[in-house]
Amino acid sequence: MLEGVPIISIIILMPLIGALITFGLGRYGRYARYVALAFSLVALVLSALVAFVFVVEPDSSSPGYHDGGGFFDYQFYEEHTWIEALGIRYIVGLDGISLPLFVLTTLLSTLSIVFSWDTKLRPKEYFGLMLVLEVGVLGVFTTLDYFVFYVFWEVVLIPMYFMIGVWGGPNKDYAAIKFFIYTHIASLALLIAIMAMYFQAGANSFGMEDIWRAGQTEFARMFQIGVFAAAFFGFGVKLPMVPFHTWLPDAHVEAPTAGSVLLAGLLLKMGGYGIIRVAIPTLPLGADALQLVMAVIAIASILYGAMLCLAQKDLKKLVAYSSISHMGFVLLGYATFTQLGVTAGVFQMFAHGLVTAVLFMMCGVVQHHCGTRIIQSLGGLSKKMPSAATMLTIGFLASLGLPGLVSFAAEFMVFVSMYETWGLWLLLPILSVAITAGYYLWALQRSMFGPLTKEIDTSDVHDIDWFEGVPVVVLIALIAIFGVFPLLLFQYIDPAAVTVINLLGLPGGG
């Protein structure tokens, strides 16, 4: 099945065609949502098919198998030359690290489109941009050529900029420009790193695998440290890591709900993906030298993000800061340089994608139905919107790492690997488990429980609408399934994580 079918290119093309059609709808703009849903749904179904066909332990008979020769082994591999003189090729493929994120992307895009079903303001452009965003993120997660990778990386910024800037909240201009410039500066650091690797490798190829192979002999230790620092900065801002995180709360607070879902669910994952796909494997000596820096930043992000959550007055800002804290776990898992930690880090990205999508959607519901997200003005909403309150509670519980839901497995494994690498320093990040419970439950208590608020007019507050409820229910079901059966996903990630660890052990030349 799927032998010789360029399935990944087809999946990437789906939303692109959808976007072109959506933009071109002209005065039939009100049908944009149907078009967008149809194309994103097709992409989702196809990507689910890919996940189904994907082989956990592939051999040469697996569809589109490509042996990385020490580098990552890909499936569904496609390769076409684009600009021969510069060694730029269009290469796509999937492995255990990118597969979960790939499926997550199509899933969250589709659900976001459903969630924004009643968008009235310029629907053509809105849904079109969402599809463009999907294209960009899918490209980032699949491409194996630095040049194309960077192109997709930048493509993602633009729709998000417009989504914040056009459909955003009251302070949208500031947030949009801050988001754009901040992450763009990070992209420049990444570009410098890519160019440095390209020229130093001298292989006349932007292919990740070629550069890695050349780099084993060409990249000296100091070079690796410098380039790793640049790449780590580039990816880390996206992650985001403390202290380069302040664009995130602003962007989230102003972004429309679907924008926040995609921003937190997918864009942050690009940073985490880049670190594990690009920075660590290609520059093992640099990673090794900066291991402690990564760990310190990760722990700082976890604890500092959690502390900031406690002080937030806006529900959505709270969720935004919690993302910083939870993405810290991803970095911490990577920084341990253990198979367990890397696997858990990738799994945490997937888990966080699901959970944070639920949380942002529920913030959107609260905003939509009550007209405000300020926690003090809310209160007692359980009476008015019991289903919404239940879903918000489940989302919070999932986010605080309740066993049986998806985040627990990831966080637990990160802690285990942390202990293996740094011993009792474990007690620092593990503290966040209590703080996280604290801020979520406190927020829950103030917004959903207690007597009904008098500060806002609650007479026409009604329970969740179908187009909001359906995506959330789907996500919650997935959260529960992967919480109970994490092995479903771990089995894919694990071999790729082994590759990462092996790559770290290889002599890096110099």
Place this chain on the structure above:
Amino acid sequence: MLEYAWLIPVFPFIAFILIALLPKRTLGWEDGCGYGIAGAAGAFALSALVVWEVINGRTLLPEDAPRFTWLIIGDISVTFGIWIDELTALMLVVVSVVGTLVVIYSAGYMHQEGVTRRRYYAEIMLFISVMYGLVLADNYIEMFIFWELVGLCSYLLIGFWYERPSAASAAKRAFIVTRVGDIMFMAGIIILLKYVGTLDFVTLFDEGGTQAVPADMMTLATALIFGGAIGKSAQFPLHEWLPDAMEGPTTVSALIHAATMVKAGVYLTARSYPLLVQSPESLMLVAVIGGVTALLAATCALAANDIKRVLAYSTISQLGYMILGLGAGGYLVIEASNPNGYTAATFHLINHAIFKALLFLCAGSVIHSIGTNDMRLMGGLHKKMRITSITMLIGALAIAGLPPLSGFWSKDEVLAAVWHAGEFDWTFTLLWVMGIVTAFMTAFYMFRMWFMTFAGEQRSDFHAHESPKTMTVPLMILAALAMGSGFALFIGDGFKTFMEGSIHGLLQGVHHESPMDVAVEIFTDPLTYVSLVLAIAGILVAYRLYCMPGFDRSVFAKGFPGKVQRALENRWYISQFYDDFAYKIWYGFSLVADAFDRYVIDGVVNGFAYLGANTGGKMRKAQTGNVQRYASLIVVGIIALLVFMLYVLPWGGW
């Protein structure tokens, strides 16, 4: 048979799914209570079969247990299975009996709650299900997962009446405080995982497992695991959540916060015995925490006026007894290969579960009838509520430790074990004194409660009535059990021999005590009479102070007694300290962090942006609009570039 024990939690879980997801019309009797009783009864029946098998000497071999693979990463694999031994059977009895009776009782107690009962029954069923899971777990991760899930159910049920701010706050508090304990638990098992490579009990409790961990790490790991027990079983210093948890419905208090979930900490400590006995330091910690908690909570119960809070503090205090018994018992196991402490503590566990559930359900009956928790507004209820009054009296006598009720046997055993441990370390003698003082206080406050509630004159305007059959029948069953469960010591080979089975591997040389020996030992030991006399004294003092007319209790309001009274009423200010810590220090710290984030970190970012914009603003003044000036600059630039390339670069050697 035993390999099907994993089906036990499935029954209530199915009930939970049905109640949660079925359409409203099909919920049936009492909005789902029928499904609840069915689920609980199914689990009860299966548990009974399992317990019967265990009593007949069969335990589940690990290789026969069905296994479910949760995770495999590299050389770490986490599989879930079931573990059945005597200790499991004991907990199964507790959970199945109390669980089933509480669900039946709820039909009456929650009758006027209307549609929200559906949520109630769903959550109760989820709780019972995960509690069985916790009991049956055969490794620490599985246990930890269910451990957290029972915490979640506790959170949801404490906050059942969420529109009351106090309930919402108490729920949050319970969850967070127990989570502090859970963190320690998690850290503890992570340490074990590193050294042993697996968390399955069968490997971990084996010779190879316990020897793989260095001694100091073992102490740390066991102390941290015990930290989980401190949180869940509400031991000092994490005990303050339990009295607050009384905001939930009384049935919840009876089931979760008296009989089952809070026992999980004791269960964990008992389960970890093979590890704990490797580390005398941890055992000492266990014993001291238990003893201090027992005494501290008993003092708080002396002055509480809320009937449920008295019971809550009493629960903490009795849990302290069990923990103390386990700590002392560990020393006995190490030094004398004597399982008495262990058996005594586990015996107290089951007895306490029964009589404390009874007491809570009686209190629930009273609250259901007159609609208040405040004992100062009660009085004279004995005439109106005979069954409740008598069953509660039985419960009070049992907890006070009067023979032949259950509390007498087990409490006496615990204290005896602590006394014997005193031979090996003087601290235990001190702890024994604390325990004996606690015994006196227990008798006093329980009867203070009973007298204030049922004796004397009616002190406020209410119309009391006896509760319906669904409530009184469980009370009578529990009362009968509370009277009879103490005799488990003497049935067959006796309870002690039975419980020894679960720590068999730790004892060198088997010394079976026949039931007769146990009885003789109890009744010839002078210490038995000391505690008995103290218990009776406690009851008499309570009678003098709270039932006999003519005693002026206003002496407690003035001078030094007044100060003590206020300190007790404010729970030694511990609760207040936590509130201040959370709201002032911790929240204040987070506000500082927020300001730091906003003004310093983001300030730097915005500062850079401003710097860029500002420099640009200055620089653009250079654009005069005069084309000829631009052209001149171009010419100058070209000339400079030429000079640089033709003269400077060659001069530099390029």
Place this chain on the structure above:
Amino acid sequence: MINIEYWLIFSSLLFAIGAYGVLTRKNAIVVLMCIEIMLNAANVNLVAFSSYYTTLHPGLGADASGQVFALFSIAIAAAEVAVGLAILLEVYRRYQTIDVDKINILRW
């Protein structure tokens, strides 16, 4: 045949004169004329190099592309003048002046 240096010196002078005029004169028409002078300096260079091609690169054969380029350049210069004068006319119509110092809207 005179040395190519003379042609080059001549064209350099021409270019310098033109550049001086562009930079200093106020009248836009004169500026335009000076630009033409600079262009023609370039043309002189092209033609000069072209005619000395065989002398400078013996053995490569004749090549007239320099002269062709000069012709191109002249044609383009003519077009450019047309456009430039049209712009100047428009500028004059709007501002009533063609003094380049006065026309300074091209600024911040």
